[in-house]
Amino acid sequence: MRFLNALRDGVGFDILLVGAALLFLVALAGAPLVYNVLMSFQQVDMFTLGALFRPFVGFDNYVAVVRQPEFWLVTRNTLIFVFGSMTGQFVLGFALALFFAQNFPGAATIRGLFLVSWVMPGLVVGGIWSLILAGDYGVLNVILRSLGIIQANVFWKSDPAFSIWAVVIANIWLGLAFNMLLLSVGLAAIPRDLYEAAELDGANAFQRFWTITLPMMRPTIGAVLSLGLIGTLQQFDLFPALTEGGPANTSNVAGFWSWQLSFQLYDFAKGATVSVMMFLLVLFASVIYVRSTRHEVRG
């Protein structure tokens, strides 16, 4: 009865709404996270798989992961993958956003079509890029050869020097539309008369970009980069579709490695440990992002 009364006059209803959302968050994100962290400090084997409290081993799992022969290779690949993808997505996405912010016939329509890449499942994108990047019949090699950039075919997916870049290229394409869209929204939010005022104040196009566009875009850029980091670290679909981390781990990254450790080698403790390391990285980046927006200026 009291609950119904509360519903009727709204008192406590807000708590109910927040409570439902929090419950959802705790059950589906909080608990697995805590369980994952817990598991990285435990000895997990076939006999303790079903238990919650297993033998505590301290930092043994962390030491073991770092001592894995492929650890530094995977770390290097992860850094290349994250920074390569984010740089490519951001720079190309920003360029496209600026391009489509110009007023030309069909600008909005063509921009809309770019969203196709965002709607497509990663596995499909991986499949398509797998064909494009194929060494002996791939279309990319044909184009590069006819342009005279390369003489012989590049085996993108199986050449250890290129395999990680094959995934980076596909991932840039996959995340490009999302970056462009968010940055387009940010650009559209800048009042036109600021540009006009700057133009009258004597700023040329380059100066307007540096002194008006970039500072006004700061919150958007921060959000795009943080989301980009999270999205890139979470990227999974492209790896099974393109290289499966190979050859010889030359295109393996932390996320895929963690999955391999857990679900192919059934070494759940190490898999959990790798994902906790990734979590710390994202946490670090998020803290920097939140701190940078704390003093941000809104018009």
Added chain:
Amino acid sequence: MSAEPQIELIGIDKYYGSFHALKDINLTIPKGQFVALVGPSGCGKSTLLRSLAGLENISGGTMKIAGALMNGVPPRKRDVAMVFQSYALYPHMTVEQNLTYSLRLKGVPKEEMRRATEEVARTIGLDNLLHRYPRELSGGQRQRVAMGRAIIRHPKAFLFDEPLSNLDAALRVHMRKEIRALHDRLGATSVYVTHDQIEAMTMADHVVVMRDGVIEQQGSPLDLYDRPATRFVAGFIGSPAMNFIPARIGPDGASTVFDRPDIRSLPIGKKLDPGREVIVGLRPEHIAVGAADGAGMTLKVAVVESTGSLTYLTTEEPLQLTIVMTGRTELAPGDAVQVSVPSAHVHIFDAETERAL
């Protein structure tokens, strides 16, 4: 006031697609003059101002600022400053950074910049706000920063695009005087766009009334009030608006005949073709109530509105007129009043062309 023209517009045309936004605009603004462009929304006044700034490209004609041809010159090379309706302050910069933006782009030395900032801040009363952000300022303060940003550059001309329309009424009256005083002090040349005829009348040396992309009439404020060239200008300038009554010139050619027999004819003080269809214009403040000379007509009062110093009367059929009286009145709705208009204050417009006769 020197007579050398600071801004010259000769035969300016502007098309948006097939829409003819500005039609053969001719306007010469001497150095040091304050010119108001006034008219209803969509009349082309803002387009004309933005064309002067270079934010719009003109389709034809010649535009000169300080003797130099401006056709096709980008805004940043025109050396004109504009105060926007929205103020367009840079939200991510402090007041000081907003003021010095143009100087920083020009690479003015720090010391000189500091002196200029101090001077401008003192002129417009922003001394203690220099380190605030625009979002921390009131509407009036933002307005001042926008002005300061224009002043600091010593531009060849100031362009104002309805700068006061976002302020409340009291502040608007105050800023009106301040802008005009600033203009005089700086010896600037200003072009001021407004839809408010009172602003135009009180601030400007020269008022340009626009309508549908055409200059209807230009002249000194009182000139426009006393001798409106068209019915539109007559109705636009002056508040409350002029009364218009359709009529015909009487057989004597010196008075009007109204279509209704119960309205008496009105002497017009000039000779016109008998029988010509005209519109009679009477300013509310020129209609005398309680005329003694017997030439007036008797009308019934419908509404009485008093502001204390002025009283507005509205009369009933057969002739609905707005009348302004100074002071107060004992009149009440339903009362009969004697009204008359001196012939010198009767405006006659051609019924077809609506031009003054």
